[in-house]
Amino acid sequence: MSGTWEMVVGLEVHCELLTATKLFCGCPNAFGAEPNTNICPVCLGLPGSLPVLNEQAVELAMRIGTALHCEVRPSGFHRKNYFYPDMPKDFQISQYDAPINVGGWLELPDGSRVGVTRAHLEEDTGKTTHVGEGGRIHSAAHSLVDYNRSGVPLVEIVSEPDMRSSAQARAYAAELRAVLVATGASDGRMEEGSMRVDANVSVRPEAGAPFGTRCEIKNLNSLRSVARAIDYEAARQIALLEAGGKVDQETRHWDEQAGRTITLRSKEEAYDYRYFPEPDLVPLAPSDEWRQRVAGSLPALPAERRARLLGLLGEDATAAQSDQVLAVVDQGLDELVADAAERGAPVPLALARVANDVATDTDAGRRLDAGSLAALLAMESKGLLSVAQVREVLVDLLAAGGGDPEAIARDKGFEALSDDSLADVVRQVVEANPDEWARYCGGEDKLTGFFTGQVMKATGGKANGRAVAEELGRLRG
Numbered sequence: 001m002s003g004t005w006e007m008v009v010g011l012e013v014h015c016e017l018l019t020a021t022k023l024f025c026g027c028p029n030a031f032g033a034e035p036n037t038n039i040c041p042v043c044l045g046l047p048g049s050l051p052v053l054n055e056q057a058v059e060l061a062m063r064i065g066t067a068l069h070c071e072v073r074p075s076g077f078h079r080k081n082y083f084y085p086d087m088p089k090d091f092q093i094s095q096y097d098a099p100i101n102v103g104g105w106l107e108l109p110d111g112s113r114v115g116v117t118r119a120h121l122e123e124d125t126g127k128t129t130h131v132g133e134g135g136r137i138h139s140a141a142h143s144l145v146d147y148n149r150s151g152v153p154l155v156e157i158v159s160e161p162d163m164r165s166s167a168q169a170r171a172y173a174a175e176l177r178a179v180l181v182a183t184g185a186s187d188g189r190m191e192e193g194s195m196r197v198d199a200n201v202s203v204r205p206e207a208g209a210p211f212g213t214r215c216e217i218k219n220l221n222s223l224r225s226v227a228r229a230i231d232y233e234a235a236r237q238i239a240l241l242e243a244g245g246k247v248d249q250e251t252r253h254w255d256e257q258a259g260r261t262i263t264l265r266s267k268e269e270a271y272d273y274r275y276f277p278e279p280d281l282v283p284l285a286p287s288d289e290w291r292q293r294v295a296g297s298l299p300a301l302p303a304e305r306r307a308r309l310l311g312l313l314g315e316d317a318t319a320a321q322s323d324q325v326l327a328v329v330d331q332g333l334d335e336l337v338a339d340a341a342e343r344g345a346p347v348p349l350a351l352a353r354v355a356n357d358v359a360t361d362t363d364a365g366r367r368l369d370a371g372s373l374a375a376l377l378a379m380e381s382k383g384l385l386s387v388a389q390v391r392e393v394l395v396d397l398l399a400a401g402g403g404d405p406e407a408i409a410r411d412k413g414f415e416a417l418s419d420d421s422l423a424d425v426v427r428q429v430v431e432a433n434p435d436e437w438a439r440y441c442g443g444e445d446k447l448t449g450f451f452t453g454q455v456m457k458a459t460g461g462k463a464n465g466r467a468v469a470e471e472l473g474r475l476r477g
Contacts, residue, residue, distance in 0.1 A: 004205060004206045004207075005203050005204070005205060005206075005234075005238050006164060006203065006204055006205075006206060006207050006209075007164060007165065007166075007201060007202070007203050007230070007234040008161050008163075008164065008201070008202045008203070008204060008211055008212070008214075009161065009163035009164070009165075009166070009168075009169045009199060009200065009201055009230055010158070010159050010160060010161035010162070010163065010199075010200045010214075011159045011163070011169060011172060011173060011197055011198070011199055011200070011226075012156060012157070012158050012159070012197070012198040012199075012200070012216075013156070013157045013159075013173065013176055013195065013196070013197050013198075014124075014154050014155075014156050014157075014195070014196045014197075014198075015064075015154060015155055015157065015180050015185070015186040015188070015194065015195045016029075016124060016152050016153070016154045016186060016193070016194040016195070017029075017056075017057050017060045017061070017152075017153040017154060017155060017185055017186060018060065018184060018185060018186055018187060019054055019056045019057050019060065019153055020056070021054060022038075022043055022054070022123070022151040022152055022153065023051075023053070023054050023057050023093070023121070023122075023123045023151055023152065023153035024042055024043070024051030024052060024053065024054065024093065024123065024151060025040050025042035025043050025051070025052070025151060026040070027039060027040050027042075027043055027151065029152050029153070030148075031189075031192050031193075031194070032192075033148055035144075035146040035148060036146055036147050036148060037148065038148040039147050039148065039150070042151070043123075043147065043150050043151030044088050044089070044147060044150070045087070045088050045089025045090075045091075050280050051093065051278075051280055051281060053281060053284070054153055057121065057153035058100075058121070058284065058286070059290075059294060060153075060155075060183075060184070060185040060186075061100055061101065061119070061120075061121045061155050061185075062100070062101075062286060062290075062291065062294045063183045063184070063185050063294055063297075063298060064101065064119055064155050064157070064179075064180065064183060064185050065100060065101030065104065065119050066291075066294055066295050066298060067179050067182075067183050067298060067301055068101065068104035068105065068106055068116050068119060068157070068179070069104040069105050069106075069116075070101035070102055070103060070104030070116060070118075070119060071101070071102050071103050071104075072100060072101055072286060072291050072294075073098070073099070073100060073101070073102055074098070074283060074284065074285040074286070075095055075098045075099055075100040075120070075121075075283070075284045075285075076095065076098045076277065076278075076281075076283045076284065077093050077094070077095055077121075077277075077278040077281045077284070078093075078094060078095065078096040078097075078275045078276060078277055078278055079091040079092070079093060079275065079276045079277075079278050080092045080093075080094045080096070080122075080273050080274075080275055081273060081274040081275070081276065082273050082274075084125070085126075085128060085143070085145055086125040086126040086127065086128050086145060086150070087125050087126065087150060088126070088147060088150065092122060092123060092125060093122065093123050093278055093281070094120065094121075094122035094123070094156075095120035095121055095122060096275045097275075098283075099118040099119070099120035099121075100119070100120055100121055100284065100286075101116075101118060101119035101120065101155075102117075102118050103115075103116070103117070103118075104116035104119070106159075106172065106175060106176060106179070107175075107303055108168070108171045108172060108175050109171065109175065109303075109306065109326055110171070112168065113162075114159050114160065114162045114163060114168075114172050115159065115160030115162050116157060116158070116159055116160070117158045117159065117160055118156075118157075118158050119155050119156070119157040119158070120155065120156055120158075121153065121154075121155055122154060122155075122156060123150070123151045123152065123153065123154070124149050124150065124151065124152040124153070124154045125149065125150060126145050126146055126147040126148075126149055126150040127145070127146045127148075127149050127193075128143055128144070128145050129143065129144045129145075129146070130143045131143065131144060149193075155185070155186075157176065159172065161200065161202075161211065161214075164207075166226070166227040166228075166230040166231045166234075167227065169199065169226055169227065169230055170223050170226050170227040173197055173223055173226050174223055174330070175302065177190075177195055178302040178329070178330055179301055179302060180195065181332075182299055182300075182301050182302055183298060183299070183301075184299075190221045190222050190223070191221065191222070193221065196219050196220070196221060197219075197220040197221075197226050198216055198217065198218050198219065198220070199216070199217045199220060199226060199229060199230050199233075200214045200215070200216050200217075201214060201215055201216075201217065201230055201233045201234055201237070202214035202215070202237070202247070203234050203237045203238050203241070212237070212241075212247060213246070213247040213248070213249050214249060215233060215237070215247065215248075215249065215250055215251070215252050215261075216250075216251045216252065217229045217230070217233055217251075217252050217253070217254050217261055218251055218252070218253060218254075218264060219253075219254075220254055225254055225256055228254075228256075228259065229254040229261060232254075232259065232260055232261055233252065233261050236260075236261065248266075249266075250263055250264070250265065250266050251263075251264045251265050251266070252264055302329050302330070305329045305334045306325050306326065306329050306334075308334070308338065309325045309328070309329070309334055309337060309338065309347075309351065310322070310325055312337075312338065312341055312347045313325075313347055313348065313351070321348065321351060321352075324351050324352065324355035324356075325351065327355050327359060328351065328354050328355050328359065331359055331362045331365075332362070332366060333354050333355075333358060333359060333362065333365050333366065336354055336358065336365060336366070336368060336370055336373065337350045337351050337354050339370030339374075340354075340370045340373045340374040340377065341374075342370075343370060343371055343374035343375075344374055344378065345373065345374040345377040345378065345381075346377065346381050349377050349380065349381055350373070350374075350377055353373070353377060353380075353390070353394070354373075357391055357394055358373075358394070358398065361398055364398040364399070364401070365398065367401040368397060368398055368401060368402060369397075369401060369402030369403075371402070372397050372402040372403055372404070372405060373394075373397065375404075375405050375406070376390060376393055376394060376397065376405035377390075379405060379406065379409070380464075383464035383466065383467045384409075384464075385409060385414055385464070386456070386459075386461050386462055386463055386464050386465065387464075387465055388456070388461035389409065389412075389414045389461060389462070392412060392414075393405050393408045393409050393412070393414070396408050414462070415462065422455075422459075422463055422464075422467055422468070422471060423471055425455055425458050425459055425463065426451070426455055426468060426471045426472060426475065427475070428458070429451055429454045429455050429458060430451070430472075430475060432454075433450075433451070433454065436450055436451070437451075440472070440476065441476050448469055448472060451468065451472055452465050452468045452469065452472075455468045456468075
């Protein structure tokens with residue numbers, strides 16, 4: 001961003017809930033069905049049909065609110081009237097002035113907090129497909145509507161305008177998705193639309209100045225798109241203001257291919273909708289016992305799981321290890337690291353192997369027996385297998401979900417070099433590279449990697465990298 005301009009960002013995240021049926025009827029809540037097959041008179045709003053609230057959806061909404069440190073309150077439902085073709089009854093049942101979750105916050109991995117204004121229940125809309133060039137309504141030859149998604153339960157999580165960069169907004173969306181998945185409330189699959197992000201973006205001349213006019217970017221469906229769209233929109237607004245223009249409040253569409261936002265429609269305000277109390281639903285007032293049961297049933301959340309691994313690493317954890325912790329927790333592989341450590345595996349080694357190798361096949365990693373992994377890492381830490389050999393054995397362990405790493409290594413013909421053999425190979429490599437050896441002895445420690453690579457090549461990958469480094473250090477004196 002140019003000059004002293006500061007961006008101000010708030011996110012509205014819509015997450016579909018992992019219920020078996022829709023919010024107000026018994027139709028399946030399932031992704032990928034043939035269009036307009038999971039529908040009934042209730043979700044189509046036909047005359048005489050009556051909604052019945054899904055108890056599981058309420059409990060999942062309470063789980064989200066509790067995880068986000070919100071106050072879970074008595075709430076009610078309203079009909080949000082507007083004219084769009086994605087709701088056949090021309091209104092959406094939502095929560096207006098009495099949402100179920102109010103006033104929470106989410107802590108990001110860097111320690112910053114983003115306020116959560118509300119997290120309310122509502123039904124999802126249908127899906128409109130514009131057929132024609134560009135896939136937008138203005139250029140469409142005709143439009144198709146699939147009502148399978150109409151009535152699917154979702155929670156809309158509205159943040160405070162607390163974010164000041166696209167990176168922070170992306171981190172918030174990623175952390176929120178991790179929380180939603182951890183609580184079991186949503187699968188967080190942005191590519192399937194079960195989590196969608198709307199970004200409200202404005203800019204101001206400097207920190208502390210009044211907020212500028214915001215624009216809303218609708219339906220961002222990847223973390224990459226969230227960051228790119230926010231950066232583009234902030235830059236667009238700054239350029240407009242610096243040229244003497246003004247920002248019009250509007251809703252904009254993110255064109256991923258073109259890398260820009262475009263006007264979708266003039267921005268609606270609350271008065272552009274018409275809210276009426278939903279006459280067919282009674283107020284929702286969860287009991288104290290229900291709220292306490294929900295709070296007690298929450299699993300360890302991502303922040304707590306990261307803290308656990310960092311605690312195992314100790315105070316000397318590096319920035320790279322902190323990134324590895326973030327990755328394995330995000331992929332749900334932290335329990336594997338912790339279990340392997342409990343079985344005696346060195347924590348830094350277990351973390352590195354899981355983050356760098358196991359994470360390439362997350363599903364297999366979640367099935368991997370921690371005892372087998374710990375046994376393999378013990379062989380590596382003792383110098384019995386090289387890194388390349390460990391990775392080959394690990395492939396077989398992942399495929400089978402476990403096994404005996406010693407037997408697998410033996411079947412593959414992996415044998416560690418004896419100390420004498422390794423010393424001979426290192427000496428030969430040193431003699432073959434006198435210039436590099438002189439620089440290494442002069443203090444260029446980065447050449448350790450060069451010599452290790454040459455030794456690995458000479459031994460067919462059988463040498464242990466740590467043993468090579470120790471032998472190099474011994475020769476250098």
